[in-house]
Amino acid sequence: MNIKRIRxxxxxxxxxxxxxxxxxxxxxxxxLIKRPHGAIEQVVxxxxxxxxxxxxxxxxEAPPPAEEGKKNLKExxxxxxxxxxxxxxxxxxxxxxxGDTVQKGDVLCIVEAMKLMNEVKAEFxxxxxxxxxxxxxxxxxxxxxxxxxxx
Numbered sequence: 001m002n003i004k005r006i007r008x009x010x011x012x013x014x015x016x017x018x019x020x021x022x023x024x025x026x027x028x029x030x031x032l033i034k035r036p037h038g039a040i041e042q043v044v045x046x047x048x049x050x051x052x053x054x055x056x057x058x059x060x061e062a063p064p065p066a067e068e069g070k071k072n073l074k075e076x077x078x079x080x081x082x083x084x085x086x087x088x089x090x091x092x093x094x095x096x097x098x099g100d101t102v103q104k105g106d107v108l109c110i111v112e113a114m115k116l117m118n119e120v121k122a123e124f125x126x127x128x129x130x131x132x133x134x135x136x137x138x139x140x141x142x143x144x145x146x147x148x149x150x151x
Contacts, residue, residue, distance in 0.1 A: 006030065006032075009030075019034045020032070072149065073147045073148065073149055074147070074150055075132075075145075075146070075147060075148075076120065076122065076123070076147075076148055077142050077145060078133075078140065078141060078143045078144075078145055079118070079120060080111055080118065080141055081113060081139070081140055082111040082113035082138070082139060083111065083112040083137070083139070084110075084111055084134070084135065084136070085109060085112060085135060086109055086131070086135045087110075088110065088117075094135075095107050095110075096108050096128050097131075098128055098130060099128065101125070101126070102122045102126060102127075102128065103122065103125045104123065104124055105121050107119045107120070107121055108120050108122055109145060109146075111139060122148070124150055124151075125150070126150040126151045127149045127151070128146055128148055129146075129147045129148060131146055132144050132146060132147065133145045
């Protein structure tokens with residue numbers, strides 16, 4: 001990443017009132033933080049290398065036993081990037097827990113994106129088998145949130 005690109009990012013921060021931005025490009029990660037007095041702190045680090053698992057040896061096509069039990073389960077995935085919340089407020093009970101039966105259209109959770117609370121509803125009925133996402137943690141588009149055994 002060159003100095004011109006960093007200056008463009010700083011201008012973008014100033015123009016949009018951003019106080020922090022993180023960019024990863026070409027194996028380098030840069031994080032810019034604007035302090036209250038206006039100074040910008042720059043943290044540069046090499047991006048972590050992603051290791052790919054070694055391919056399975058030929059002839060091992062049977063799924064592991066843990067996977068066999070999950071064949072008939074469906075994933076409920078995040079419809080957007082945001083923050084996952086299990087309940088409508090910190091004091092309220094969770095929308096669903098493991099073992100609960102849900103119907104099509106039931107609210108399962110909330111994904112907050114840009115200060116908007118977006119309800120994630122069940123697209124099919126079934127039993128909640130696992131809650132994959134952690135409460136109040138960021139989620140990505142398409143990230144599995146729940147495992148559901150269809151009814």
